Amino acid sequence: MTRTSVLGGESGHRSFFGGSVPHSRLVALLAAALAGMVLTITVGTPGFVVGAVLVVAAWLVTSPTVHGSLAERWVARRRWRERTRTGTVAYLPFDQARWHELGTRRRHRRAAAREAAALRERPDGAEGMGWLDLRPGRPGIAWHAPTGEEPYLSVAFEVAGQIRGIESEHAVEADQIAWGAFLASLGSEESLARAVQTLTRVMPPDPAGHEAWVVRQVDADAPEELLRSYDDLLAEMGRREMVQRHFVVVRWPLTAAFFRAAERFGTGRDGWRRLMVEEVDGITRGLRRARMGRVRALTAQQTAAVIRHMQNPLRPIDAPGADPEVLGLPSVDDYSAHVVRDVDPLTGEAVEWWHRTALITARAMATGERNSLWVTPLLSGMPERIVRTLSLQTWMVPAREAKATARLDATSDHSELLRRREAGRLLDDESEASLTAAQRRLEDLRPGTQHHGAEWLGHLTVSARSRGELGQAVRLVAATAERGLGIERLEWLDTYQAAASGCTWPIARGMRPPEPTTAQRLMRSLTGHGAREAL
Missing domain, CATH: 3.40.462 (Vanillyl-alcohol Oxidase; Chain A, domain 3)
Incomplete structure (x- = not known):
């Protein structure tokens, strides 16, 4: 029976707050929460309302979707506009003469700058x-x-x-x-x-190797029809394979x-x-x-x-x-x-x-x-x-470090499941899959296996x-x-x-x-x- 491994489901190591939430989302939520606290202290009830809106907005903007979060899509669009504006969407192998010519151009400087950005x-x-x-x-x-x-x-x-x-x-x-x-x-x-x-x-396929073999092996007096048929065979293989x-x-x-x-x-x-x-x-x-x-x-x-x-x-x-x-x-x-x-x-x-x-x-x-x-x-x-x-x-990853990380991940996942059970909440499939993956890593890294992370x-x-x-x-x-x-x-x-x-x-x-x-x-x-x- 062929050996198998379990892949998928585990997206990364656990954060300080548990789970594998991306750091960018944690930072956004923490920043919104801190801003809400400061506004509540300084302004009162209106500040609390504004802070709550900020937290909800941060949660929505960073929520992952099939096409990425709203924040990721905004960053992508901005990156594309900036690359288009500066001309770095194009690439031309660097040419010293062309570079010098663009540097001395007095007219159409913006176009020259865009072309110069392409020379790399x-x-x-x-x-x-x-x-x-x-x-x-x-x-x-x-x-x-x-x-x-x-x-x-x-x-x-x-x-x-x-x-x-x-x-x-x-x-x-x-x-x-x-x-x-x-x-x-x-x-x-x-x-x-x-x-x-x-x-x-x-x-x-590249027929060069076959053609070289023909040149070396076929008799110089071989019929032209034979060479053409071999060439047709190579062409047919190239179209299909x-x-x-x-x-x-x-x-x-x-x-x-x-x-x-x-x-x-x-x-x-x-x-x-x-x-x-x-x-x-x-x-x-x-x-x-x-x-x-x-x-x-x-x-x-x-x-x-x-x-x-x-x-x-x-x-x-x-x-x-x-x-x-x-x-x-x-x-x-x-x-x-x-x-x-x-x-x-x-x-x-x-x-x-x-x-x-x-x-x-x-x-x-x-x-x-x-x-x-x-x-x-x-x-x-x-x-x-x-x-x-x-x-x-x-x-x-050396086994010593991989085992320590797997132990921390398993502990974090197990604690999260216990909290959900004690709170009477439904168990999260992602958390269960992550715990299973962490426990599997610990089993793979047990002493004597000579495995590494x-x-x-x-x-x-x-x-x-x-x-x-x-x-x-x-x-x-x-x-x-x-x-x-x-x-x-x-x-x-x-x-x-x-x-x-x-x-x-x-x-x-x-x-x-x-x-x-x-x-x-x-x-x-x-x-x-x-x-x-x-x-």
Whole structure:
């Protein structure tokens, strides 16, 4: 029997007041309540009435709905107006000559400022990204410093995948155990890598490999009809079939522990590079032990080729010689789409590709048991030829911290249920589901299991050649996600779709590290990072 896990229902850790109410809503309600108290003290009864109205208004404005709260929708509309006004909805690769020309323009300064805002070194999806190592023939080590986030390094690996062809249930279960062991190795207190992004790209097949095989293998005197028939076969396959490419991206946060480990290999960035050689080798071995088949670390040029292919699927995903410093293609944001304007590399004709990205969270999923094949309907179970990319990120949490958080969550949920029973109120389904999830985490983390905590987040990008085709593809994908995966709602990241596209590129974007509690911060400080003299 295939191993299963329970996903969905638990949207986050419990707040100080119990439950998993978003911090923004708590702040709004507390601010309204405090304002009401001050008005009551200073003005009296009219102040109390005004304060009550403020609390009700805050509750209504922050109430979650299928399309987000009123406050979230207001913020989205304001963000879109601001981006449109400043010109940041467009992106053009930076050009020094064009920048200088716009700076010297005396007339039409507002239009020049908008065009200058579009000239940027990196597209929104890879903002703050550079390279620690971009040398040919070596693993490409990306260095990220996104605005408002902690810096980190990432390396992309192409893998063949665990299941290739027909496999028995025993083999599938062994694959799951091997993958779990790999993730658990990153949850160790000694591990410098903390997050893993698994990426699956569903796209039309590239006949280049088959054509190269024909050139190498077929006799020069072969009949022309034979070559034409093979070419017709490749064309027919390209019209009907879709193929998958799999990638695993590993993320190393630049923490004090990383700096201390790098000092043992050398000073400055040289020490970082030498440490990363050891880390990449270790991850490669771990992926092979996890039964991922053929594993290769992508160079910076290969990673750049994948990123550019994901913006324009007509560009080969294995294009040789891609410039790692040129990651973005000219684009403009629509309210609900990232529109890339490029050319067909074969014909030179202008083309457009429309992309829309959605967020997948636990709170948007129906609670239930799922095995490791739960995303299969979205990847290979659709008869329609839809270009799509699914990214699942997992952030590993050391068992000690995960167990403490689970214990606090279970205590909070149990107290909430007791309060409801004592007050004679109906039991809340969400609270019961949360308590069950917290207790399940405690059971998974019991001593001797060698398990660690994990938090996960998913992103899905759908691509099409036009606005109409994208709308149709989005509806089909959403229906498949609901029926086959139990995802009740895909949260489309509208008004900043260009940045959202980067969440399905092989650069481990889109997930913040879990926020440690005050006690966990204190314990980390007491633990330290080991003696400088140690190996």
